[in-house]
Amino acid sequence: MLTNLKDSKVTIYDVASEANVSLATVSRVLNYPEKVKPETRERVLEAINRLGYRPNAIARGLASRKSTTVALIVPDVSRASVAEMINGVTDIARKYDYTVILKVTNAEQAIEDDVWQEVYASQVDGIIYLNDELTEQNIEQIRKSDVPVVLCNTTDENNVVPSVSIDFEAAFYNGTKSFIEKGRKDILLVSTRSAFSVNALKERGYVKAIEEAGLKSNIVRTSGRLAVNYPFFQEYFKDNHPEVVIAVRDSIGASLINAVSDLGIKIPEELEVLGFQNTKISKMSRPTLSTIDNPIYDIGAVSMRLLTKLMNDEEEVENVNVILPHDIIWRNSTK
Numbered sequence: 001m002l003t004n005l006k007d008s009k010v011t012i013y014d015v016a017s018e019a020n021v022s023l024a025t026v027s028r029v030l031n032y033p034e035k036v037k038p039e040t041r042e043r044v045l046e047a048i049n050r051l052g053y054r055p056n057a058i059a060r061g062l063a064s065r066k067s068t069t070v071a072l073i074v075p076d077v078s079r080a081s082v083a084e085m086i087n088g089v090t091d092i093a094r095k096y097d098y099t100v101i102l103k104v105t106n107a108e109q110a111i112e113d114d115v116w117q118e119v120y121a122s123q124v125d126g127i128i129y130l131n132d133e134l135t136e137q138n139i140e141q142i143r144k145s146d147v148p149v150v151l152c153n154t155t156d157e158n159n160v161v162p163s164v165s166i167d168f169e170a171a172f173y174n175g176t177k178s179f180i181e182k183g184r185k186d187i188l189l190v191s192t193r194s195a196f197s198v199n200a201l202k203e204r205g206y207v208k209a210i211e212e213a214g215l216k217s218n219i220v221r222t223s224g225r226l227a228v229n230y231p232f233f234q235e236y237f238k239d240n241h242p243e244v245v246i247a248v249r250d251s252i253g254a255s256l257i258n259a260v261s262d263l264g265i266k267i268p269e270e271l272e273v274l275g276f277q278n279t280k281i282s283k284m285s286r287p288t289l290s291t292i293d294n295p296i297y298d299i300g301a302v303s304m305r306l307l308t309k310l311m312n313d314e315e316e317v318e319n320v321n322v323i324l325p326h327d328i329i330w331r332n333s334t335k
Helices: 012-019 023-031 038-051 056-060 080-095 113-121 136-143 168-180 197-212 226-239 250-262 280-284 296-311
Strands: 069-074 099-104 126-129 149-152 163-165 187-192 219-222 244-247 272-277 290-293 321-323 327-329
Touching: 012 023, 012 038, 012 113, 023 038, 023 113, 069 080, 069 113, 080 099, 080 250, 080 296, 099 113, 126 296, 149 296, 163 296, 168 187, 168 197, 168 244, 168 272, 168 290, 168 327, 187 197, 187 250, 197 219, 219 226, 226 250, 244 250, 250 272, 250 280, 272 280
Parallel strands: 069 099, 069 126, 126 149, 149 163, 163 321, 187 219, 187 244, 244 272, 272 290
Antiparallel strands: 290 327
């Protein structure tokens, strides 16, 4: 038992250990005590008093029990799309005087239970989940959340969790069909080796358009990392010569352009390339990359605005599953 920590800096971890409960339970006692069993709540409060624990959130305002803090769970922040969505989130958070805590996870994995425990322990008022991967386990974690959660740039197929995104399936259906209507028959889709849930929707849209036209679908998967996909593309295009490549990310599309150009394949004369997201990478590639426009800044901003409504129980929240429009930006990588 910890009994003499009042003269040192006591943390929420100390309280959880003293009361023999999880970090999430301590956070709920501090923010939503009515949702905790009386006997558990009493045990946690006794541990807090014994240790002299005084979290900053309580010092800022016991009456409202609001920390005015939002957690943003994100994958690798080096992605151009992630950085732009974070800008959208933080601009709206600043407007409503919310502080954003950034929790960076492994870009190749779903969010594990310990990540949620850490976020809950931060005593946040709401959570924005910005990640390509969404599993049934994640949805179950979100359902158990004591605070509102909004999915940013992803969605669960049953629309159980509030979300803001585009219609990924429709976007890739439309992108693929636009080439079919131009007479292209050999259309390759480049997806990722990691089975991200949003990429499964993109693949579904591509396959739907291909099958409607009576064509043969062709999907290859590679890494989002340049060190892996560049040699992969160089090897693949030595023996394969599609008319069109559609990539699930701009970064993959730009990497492909570099790899095939070094093989002497002319873009767009011999191969047309379409990316996805309309990030700054699409404008920096040479030739510039045609791309499906995913309004990433707006997705971040709308996600944060939706979360503010849910946190404050605003009555005008009619649609908690927001679908923003997409478009195709034609540049020099296509004819």
